[in-house]
Amino acid sequence: MSNTDFSSQNGAGGPPYANGPSQNPVALQPPGPGYMAHQTPYNPMQAKGPMPPGPGLYNSGPYQPIPPVSSNQALPGQPMLKRPPMGPQHSMTPPQSASPNPGSRIPPAHATPPPVSANNYQHAPAWQYGGTPPMGAPPSMGAPPPMAMPPLRPVGNHMTSSPSLATPQASSAEYRATPPVFHNAMQPLGPPTSLQGYTQQGSAPLLMNPMAAPHSYQPVMRAPYGGPPPSVRPTPPTTGPPMGNASPPLGPKTDAGPLPPQQPGPPTRHMGLSYPSLPPGYQNTSAPPNAATMQHPVQPSTQPYSHPPPYQQLSAGPAQLSPSLSGLSLQSQTPEALRVVNLLQERNLLPLGPVTPPTPCLPQDLQKINCHPEVFRSTLTSIPQTQSLLNKAKLPLGLLLHPFKDLSQLPVVTSSTIVRCRSCRTYINPFVTFLDQRRWKCNLCYRVNDVPEEFMYNPVSRSYGEPHKRPEVQNATLEFIAPSEYMLRPPQPAVYLIVLDVSHNAVETGYLDVVCQSLLENINALPGDSRTKIGFITFDSTIHFYNLQEGLSQPQMLIVSDIEDIFLPTPDSLLVNLNECKELVQDLLRSLPQMFGKTMETQCALGPALQAAFKLLSATGGRVSVFQTQLPSLGVGALKSREDPNQRASAKDIQHLSPATDFYKKLALDCSGQQVAVDLFLLSSQYCDLASLGCISRYSAGSVYYYPSYHQQHNPAGVECFQKDLKRYLTRKIGFEAVMRIRCSKGLSIHTFHGNFFVRSTDLLSLPNVNPDAGFAVQMSIEENLVDMQSVSFQAALLYTSSKGERRIRVHTMCLPVVNSLSDIFAGADVQAITCLLASMAVDRSVTASLSDARDAMTNASIDSLTSFRTSVLTIQQPGLLAPACLRLFPLYILALLKQKAFRTGTSTRLDDRVFAMCQLKYQPLAYVMLMIHPALYRVDDLTDEGALNVSERTIPQPRVQQLSVEKLSRDGAFLMDAGSVIYLWIGRNCNPNFLTQVLGLPNYAAVPLNMNMLPELDTAESQRTRAFVGWLREQRPFFPILHVIRDESPLKASFLQNMIEDRTESALSYYEFLLHIQQQVSK
């Protein structure tokens, strides 16, 4: 159900609103009617239409019914209509049945469910947090599809404008196609799931577990499902162990009979018997169906672009959920998150596919419209009630955002008044409560606001009096076209300034050719409109400006040699309209590489060049792209080399992680004030002091690209990477003069921000430019107890000027439940988000304190949280290192962080490499950060089409993710390691000759060259599969990972092996040793 509905929003809504701000047809249309016209498909009613079969099925699943009906929309007429996500179910349902005119709003089909839900929810008071597990379960099944949905269409989304080009029809067609799929998939799924959830719980009462107590409602809820299918048995063990005592002995025995082989696994595990022999059920490859079910609850969002797989699995999963298997699905439910895992005995912790974020335990109707986890993700999907509770859990609370992500479907609303809360200025969102048709209650500050007249009219259904059905209230992510109140000045044009280093060193690397060539190729693809402006500055020991004014026969170079007091020679003609002067610009780009071919100037005055750039752009704002190849040596901002290469490996602590001067920071703040962002491309072979130079981008919301040892001849792989990155950089979407405000429910406040921007006031980030590849993180603290709240909301609103000169606001809202027990907090922990947030915090710590401090802090974070879990959540103390299943990867990720370039010690790491890794940890969105922390290893010599994905008519094999240990490598195989910005293909010495000939096109192992960066395009099935897989991995990220083919003698073998995180190195612990260390600390 949820799926359909979601699809309706996402899919149907999508076409008209495809996200390219510029080309979006809707945007250009008059507010009301145009909007409607496009939206027809979007109509929720329609979407729900296909659902009729639903109600019948729902009887078994208490949760399913709720979603359609309970959403506040149903209740417009109801004064009582409260919509708190968690508790208020009773209030919702009664209104519906009693609702004066239910028919008008709710299709009959939907009307039925409410009663069901009503029954279930009557008990809500008791539930509160306890309710979460049961609730969670269904969402967890249901939710993935919604998440999975977007990925289905993302296809073109890397290119700035391409997504929006998708024709409305196409996407709507797509949309229509989708619902059926979901129905099939989901409906069978629903009932069994919920059933199990209940049965499971039913058995729970037997166990006196801490969890059970709060769930006083459980018995009641279960009653309807009383007759537990055979599968019931398995459950007790699962639930039991985490909390339980008495049952475990019982569990295993009972299970053993009816259950598939894996089932016994979990119970035994809990009992503390030897597991190694019995891998956990979900990891067991032997039971594919099980695996499928297991996977997807957790899967969807880790890999932003990889959704299709989870989705497919999902659809497969439900189908396979025959009654006999239903028991297995238990594991996927919330209690699964708390299943105790003894890390010391369980070796194989990695899930089969990508790790997926937990689903917040919200009523399904709210969850299905909740913000997509790729865009907005919280480290704890259940928010603790008080700060002291949070402190007890020892887990960081924070949000990870990717607000300007390229979305394939984005509803865009044009309206003259944007409805916002009058006191806190929150944008109206799906989680507000409509008290009646005329009033809504803000979900952040709880102020009651009036619904403006205009909002009463719903363009979607062309009806009046249904404010709750407006797209603003149906979508957690949407974009407004802002009226003039949101402009301080007329929207600025797109302005690009290219600043190039042309000293001897720079010319030597040959990068000018690549930059000029890329610009020439993409000059028409630069985002912008007829007002787009462009300018060029080059610098060595002097600053060169280029007069490109219309009418000149050729570009005119103006040299300013007074770098102490920089001035603009001809202020008007240095920045020119790209369309009017395209010829001159192209001339310049063609001649530029030759112009400096013979230069002997080695000095480089970056500081003055940046000042000049700032002066040039300060009137309009815009983007400065700086290409720099060496340490700036002249004028203001000159730097000295601070790195002693001999100390790299031996130094006790890493020095010089903080900037050497405040010049770049000050200039960045000036830039930020004038809406200028500086992007830094560092192409160097020696030390460049990125720690100091990086500030210019960091505080002006730019991005940093770093290509170590860049050279045209000596490093062709680096050149290719630079070319690809540059293409993406030049053509991706861009937002100018942006600000982002992150609001959160009363009681919560933002503690610290991570990312590239300037924090202008407590919750306002100033972003002179915003690009779709930027991620942000914030740490939250709980200032007031959230005692009376069932849920809290977070809203990120990004106000920007699109490259077409439109002012737009992109709003994301996320709603999360509030809980008051430690076990619920742990159950909702999102291990990847926690890892990323910890990484950002550790970067800060290593700059303000020291690297060793940061390393200790990370280790302690894992020790503390596991200690807290052991002492406060577990009732039985067993030997071993126990972690809840949702945090089972936590120690591994922490170890991976300790071995990451940014934080590792003992190995020789160049300071710039380290600082760049730190920048990336703070600035990249979660999915890419995770790959950089914990690369994925696949065996690729035996790729098959089994379980493969189909993306736009290509078949992409999906090999299993292997553990990062040399033990997994076998000499007769070939392994692919995807480390985010680089991909290694390791060829074993006895590698299958078939693979060598068919994929690499080489006769034997000895013929593998030491430097190989390409897979030849051979016309064999193996080659096609491998290339499809590598290509698919590359497509999923906005930067271009180089492929290195590696054999034993390759120089890069060391860096490949350094990524083998679970192994021991001279200076770092192996995974097992690390676990022992943690265990020692935990049991102290």
Added chain:
Amino acid sequence: MEAAVFILSLVDCCALIFLAVYFIITLSDLECDYINARACCSKLNRWVVPELVGQALATVLMLVSLHWFVFLLNLPVATWNMYRVWKVPMGNMGVFDPTEIHNRGQLKSHMKESMIKLGFHLLCFFIYLYSSVCV
């Protein structure tokens, strides 16, 4: 002589009190979003050194006039002020850095610090007043 020392300290103390109040007002302006971080920090950084000097002056005055108790009372504050300036990282724009002030609860800790200083200066004020009257 004694009286002169205390009256001078009294004046110095008044100045420090004003300064502490100014810090508090400016910080709370920032908290309420009346001024932006950049302006706030540049305003405050201007007064960090004068504050340090004022505090050092009071401390030295007490030392030369051999008022050990008051000297020891003042010494930690003066030391803290110097330590604070000394430990500012090279890349920062002073004790108050606009890019950091909203992070890690710095705003709050600055506020707390100013409050404590205000209390301390008020205490000193009455000590000086009492001493100068007694003399």
